[in-house]
Amino acid sequence: xxxxxxxxxxxxxxxxxxxxxxxxxxxxxxxxxxxxxxxxxxxxxxxxxxxxxxxxxxxxxxxxxxxxxxxxxxxxxxxxxxxxxxxxxxxxxxxxxxxxxxxxxxxxxx
Numbered sequence: 462x463x464x465x466x467x468x469x470x471x472x473x474x475x476x477x478x479x480x481x482x483x484x485x486x487x488x489x490x491x492x493x494x495x496x497x498x499x500x501x502x503x504x505x506x507x508x509x510x511x512x513x514x515x516x517x518x519x520x521x522x523x524x525x526x527x528x529x530x531x532x533x534x535x536x537x538x539x540x541x542x543x544x545x546x547x548x549x550x551x552x553x554x555x556x557x558x559x560x561x562x563x564x565x566x567x568x569x570x571x
Contacts, residue, residue, distance in 0.1 A: 466495065466505035475511060486514070 472492075473480045484504075486492035493510045496502030 465508040466497075467508055467511065469504050469506070472506045472511055476515070 467475070469480050469483045469487075473483045476483070483492065483506075487494045487504060487506075492506060492514050495505045495507070497505055
């Protein structure tokens with residue numbers, strides 16, 4: 462029986478992801494594995510199963526829409542870039558005191 466078994470670390474290195482992500486994929490049943498030994502056992506992944514998983518992850522570029530992280534959204538609009546003047550104007554509109562005499566945007570702690 463000729464079968465190449467990979468450790469979690471090997472699989473993570475091949476996929477260029479963290480070991481914890483490989484463990485998550487195994488736990489979710491998305492990546493088949495073998496448990497070798499007693500108790501929970503050491504996890505081993507067949508290289509063929511890893512290739513099958515990667516092939517199943519492939520998407521058509523036309524189906525992929527760019528996602529914008531929630532942290533980069535302001536009132537439903539996404540930042541395209543930060544512009545210092547626009548940022549300063551937005552702070553002024555919100556009432557943020559950015560023109561302090563000492564050049565600091567917050568009062569000093571006493």
